[in-house]
Amino acid sequence: MLTWLRSLWEEQQERLIFLPPFPDQADPLALFSLLLVSGLIIGEALHCWLRLPRIVGYVLSGTLFGPSLFGWITVESLALTRPLADTSLGLLLLEIGRRLDLRWLRRNPALLRTAAIEALLSFTAVYAYSRLLIGLSPAWGGAAAAITMASAPAVVLLPAEETRAQGQVASRTILYTSLNCALSFVVFTVVLGLIHAEHSDDWLNAWVHPLWVSLGSLVVAILTAGLCLLIGGLLPKKSLAQVFVLVAVALLAVGIARMIAVPVFLCLFLMGAAIAFFDRGKILAYTELPQGHWLLAIVLCVITGASLPWRDFTLIAGLQAIGLLVVRAAAKLAGVFYGGGADLERSKRLLVALGIQPLSSTAVFMTMELAALYPEFGRPALALPLFAAALMEFGGPVLCKLAFVKAGETDEERSRHGGIG
C-alpha cells in the first residue's frame, strides 16, 4: 500500500512541481499531536472504566508511544518539545507558588512547623536510605533526597481542579506541596554545590553555581512579578487582559530562565510566590490562569511519560525505587501526623499525608537538571529518584484523588462527569 502510494506520489511529482518529496517520516509535530489526542482518549477511558484520574492516562500515553516503548516519538523529537514542557511546568509552578499563603502560616504557625518537620523527615529518611542501602555518594544521596522532598504540584492541582475539591484536606495538601517544593528547591541549590565539590577540583563552580541559580532565579522572579503587578494594576481586576499579562510575563520569565541557565521550575515558582507576597492590593489575586493552562498540564504529563527511561528499568532498580517510596511515605506520614496541626481531625491528617505523596514532573525535571551536570555519574546515580518518580506518575494521582474523595471534599457530580481534568 505504502509502495503504491509512494510510486503514485513520485509519478505526480513530475507534473505537479509544488509537491515535496514523499514524506518518509511523519512530522514530529503531527506525531506529537497524535500523542496528545491518544493521551486524552486513554485518560478519559481510564477515568470512565476504572475511575482513575485522567492524569494517569496522559502519562501512560507518553510512556507507551515515547522512545522507550513503541517509539512514535524519537529522542530527537522529544528534545524539540522541551520548551513546551518548560512552559507547562513553569505555569504549574507559578500557580503553586501563588498558593504559598504566608498569611495563613502566620495565623496558624503549626502548619509551617508541620511542613518543616515533614520535609526534614522526608529528606533525612531518603538520604539515609540512599547512602546506607543503595550506596550513593553524599552529594548524589543528597540530590536524591532533595528531589524527592517535593510533592508534585501538577498531580495535586489537577485532581483538585478536576473534582473541585474544597476543604481542609485539599487546602493543606496544596499548602504543604507548595512549602515542600520551596524547601526542596532551597536544598536543590545547596546540592548543586556539593555535586560540583564532589566531581570537580575547581571550587569556584561549587560556590558560584548555587548562587547563580538561586540569586538568578530570585532576581528574574522578583522583576517579572513586579512587571506583572505593575501592568496588572492598570487593568480591571479578573479581566481577560490581566490573564494575558500573567501568562505573557510568565512566558517571558521562562524565556529568561532558559537564556541564563537557571531552572525554569525554580524561577516560576519564585515568581508565583513573589506575586502572592507583594500583591497587597489583591491586583492579581483573583485572576485565574485560563483553562488552556490545564491543556498545557496534559502536554507536560505526556512529555514526562515519554521522557521516562523505561529501557533502563530493571527489577533491582524497581525494587530500590519502591523502597525509596516506602521510606518517603513513612516519613511524610509521620511528619504530617505528629508534626502538629492538631486543629484537624486525625483521620483528615492521615488523608493530607496521603495527598502529598505524589512525585512527578518536578522531580523528573530536577533530576534532568542535576544529571546534565556530570552525566557519567549523574545518570546512574539519579536513576533511583527518577524511577521512583516514574512509578509515582501512576500511583500519585490515584493517592491524591483518593485523599480528596475520602475526605468528602470533592464535587461528586463534577468528579463523575465534568472538568478537563
Add this chain to the structure above:
Amino acid sequence: MSEAIETFAPSGILTLGVELELQLISNRDFDLTRAASDLLAGLRNDTEHGEVKLEITESMIEINTRPRSDIAGIREDLAVLRDLLVHHCAQQNVSVSGGGSHPFHHWPERRICPGERFEQLHARYGYLAKQFTVFGQHIHVGCQSGDQAIWLIHALQRYVPHFIALSASSPFQNGTDTTFESSRLSAVSAFPLSGQIPSSVMSWDVFLAYIEMLKDCGVAESIKDLYWDIRPKPEYGTVEIRVCDTPLTIERAVGLAAFAQCLTHYLLRVEPGIDPQLHELVARFNKFQACRYGFDGVLADPYLRTRVSLRDDLMLTLAAFEEDADHLDCGVVIAGLKEAVRRGLNGTHWLREERRKLGGYNDVVHSAATLFAGPSSPTSP
C-alpha cells in the same frame, strides 16, 4: 412531635435569643467555601455564651446566643461567639462574614451538610435546598403563653417591612446587583410553607388544629416545616422573627434584637387593635416594598386606606417606644438605629458603597469579612 407542639413552654416575658447564619468564605478568592464540618470538628463550643451549629450547606455556620433578659447579654454572647469563630476560621484560612447573600457564589457548588434532617430537606426540596444558601438573623422573644404568642405574631406582622429595611444586606446575587435592598427573601419565598401565619389562626388551639391538619394531609411533619416570616417556637416559649438578613456587624444584630424587644414591650403595653384579615390583604405588597426599596419603600395602610413612607413609619415607631426602650436599657441602641434610619444606613447601602469604591465583588466580600470581625458602633450596618 405533636406532644411537643401542644406544650407551649412559657419563658420569661421579653427574654431574647438571637440566631445568626453566617457565611464561610475562602481567603483565596473570597468565594463561599465548604468549611463548616471541618470548622465545627476543631472548635470547642463555648456553652456559657451559646453555641455554634451546622446549617443546611457546608458554606454556612450558625451562632446561637443563650436566652438573655437584656440586650447587654445578647451583645456579649454574640461578641464572644463571633471572636471564637473568627479565631478558628483564621486557623483554617477561612473568613466569616455577615450579609444576607453572598454576592457571587455559584449555588450548584454548594454541598449539603451531613445529617438526617439536612438530607431530608435536600430530598424534599431538591435544588431549593442548595439555593437556600442565604443568611438570616432569627430573633426569639419570650412569651407567657401560646395564645399570647399567636396574638403577638399577628401584631408584629405589620412591622415585617421595618425589620427587613433595617437588616437589608443582600443586594447582590450571582455577581449582579439585583436592585433589591434584600434579595434573600426571594430564596425563602420559593418554599411552599413560606409567607405568614393564616389570618384565621387566632389562638393557640386553632394553631394546633391547623398543624394537625397539615400533618394529616402530609403537608408538614412539624413546626420546623413552616418557613413563616414570624412563627411560634413552643419548645422555647418564644415568637421567632425570621425575616431579617444577617447584618454585616454584631452591633446591628444587637440593634435588631433591641428593636424586637422594645416593639414587643410596646405592643403588649398598648395592645393596639389588629385585624389580621385586613392586614393579610396588603402584607405581601408591603413586604415587597421593603425588599425592593428598603427605607424608601411605601407601605399600604389598609386601616386608613392610604400609603405611608416606610422611613417615616419607622421613625414614628422608634419614637413611639422610646419610653419602652429606656425601661429596657435599650435607649442608646435605639438612638443608634434612629440615626441609621435618618441617614439611610443599612448593610445594602454599605455594600453598594464598597462596590462603588472597590470595583469587584471579591474585594467587597473581603471588606465585609473584615467589618464583621472588628468592633462596631450602634449606627454600623
